[in-house]
Amino acid sequence: MSHSSGTPIANAEPSADRAHPQEGTLAIRIEGLCRGFGSGANRLEVLKAVHFEARFGDITMLIGPSGCGKTTLLSIIAGTLSPDAGEGRLEVLGQNLRAMSQGALTAMRAKQIGFIFQSFHLIHTLSCAENVAIPLLIQGVGHGRAIRQARDILDRVGLAEKSFQRPTLLSGGQQQRVAIARALVHEPKLILCDEPTAALDARNGALIMELFGGIVREPDRSLIIVTHDNRIFGHADRIASMDDGRIVELHDMDEQHPLPEHLRHGFHQ
């Protein structure tokens, strides 16, 4: 793996800053993680001793060709998929996911992780506000209070007037903003996005990335985006390029270290 850096990676112990994570400290630390599917001759190794880190305050993009293992890695970070047994290290928000029970993983996802899915997964029979309120309702917040908070966050993404409309009446860009509001409403420390601009045109994609750079980015929050869309690579603080189950390049970007030429062309899905 090559590592070109514009800013130094702070190697602080994640658990020490769990309550109030500081910008630059690690939100995710993965070392030597493997994951395969099937068995015997049909065994397919999707992740091969992956090393990956993501900092608080950063937008980290996971890029790479189809089948390189991005979604599998994202699922493992989310705690929705277990890595293979072994010595690999898997720390998310300062917690060792390998040591956690399913119940604890579920609780962590509910409280500390926000999700933005490629096809939004907004429930079409609910209003936008109700969709946004779901993470709060999962945590047991009362319906009225959850809806009030959902309307506040919808206001922040510019959709206050659409609160009581159904998502099916909104454009793709608006639906993605509702999905972003849903990911933010419970103020998670980690937001995982799966191809957030794949279903959007260039203009809406740019608007969404402006939102990510604006209200989503926080010093104590880490944003992981899996994407093929080279139009948005420029919004990343760090790009982790994957190929054949490995992170092959980790590039930290700033004014002195812009997007390398070979990444500008992106990947074909």
Added chain:
Amino acid sequence: MIRIALKMLLGDSAKFCMLVAGLVFATFLMAQQISVFCGLMLWTTSTLKNVPAPLWVVESRVEQINETIPILDTDVARVRSVDSVAWAAPFFSSLIRVRLPDGHFKIVLLVGIETTSFAGAPARLLEGRIEDLRLPNAVIIDQLAQQRLSQTKGGKVQIGDVFEMNDHEARVVGIAQTVESFTGAPFIWTTYERSMQYSPMQRKMLSAVMAAPRPGISDAQCAADITKETGLRAFLNRGYGNGANDFNEATMWWYVRNTGIPFSFGVTVAIGLIVGIAISCQTFYSFVLDHLRYLGALKAMGTSNFKLCLMLVCQSFTVGIIGYGIGMFFTARFGFNALKYGKPPFHMPEMIPPAVLGVILLICLLASLLGIWRVARLEPAAVFRG
């Protein structure tokens, strides 16, 4: 989350309506068919309802009230002679033909009772007086006979009208309200002595003896004494669910054992149950599959399996209760009409609504279990794969 679950359910109106319709059908079929069956069983014991007496004494081989093996007139006296008996009265019943003035014939159930005590007189008279039975050729008819014996369509026989039974004139002196008989024949009351004239003569004419125990003696004890001292069989008349020595129970079980009625109704109820299960399970499972991506997203976002299962059970039970409510409404409408017009037979024991509710909720639980099984196996990671 329950509210979210219900909104998901109600939002898919096509599947919601299909689910409700299936459960309405199942509820209606089960509740209505069981009630019609119970009504029919009630009709088999209509004589016991229309001719109230605490004890019925019959020939020892008699198994049910509609079966008549005549006994001797002197058996009334034998029953009276039992110490624990307060009173005993003769009872005659037989299906006979009534000849109408226009020459047509109708079958009726003629009941002969003792005019001294009027034991066995109709429980409820709508018109006329019981005492008028003592008048020459007097009979009391029920509402069904009012219609059946009328010469004009839609007309009703009134007090004072006459007709013929076995070439003897009968004059209507009262109208009684009765429970319809299993054979469909209307009830006609007359005195015991006159019933001998209306009915073809046989060596033995007495159908049964009605009796009552002395105060302080249970009817079961009295029945045992009668059987012991006379050799006749004494049945109690308390109602269903009082053991094999109760005439109602014995009659009902006789029909259950000796006719295809329970099989026929049982098949229909089973069809209701099977159709309910099939429609509910298939539609609810399809509903779960349609919403699997949302359920997967909820699971990925941190909803526990328990909460997801609770949501599915809640959705399923909501449909069940709505379907049950509408189904019972239709059953009640059917029941009201049946009772209003006197047919078809309808009797809903109080245990039927909760029992049907239990079955419907069981169906719903079964339907939701299929969904729960699917959701429990759902990998939340699948949501990232679209």
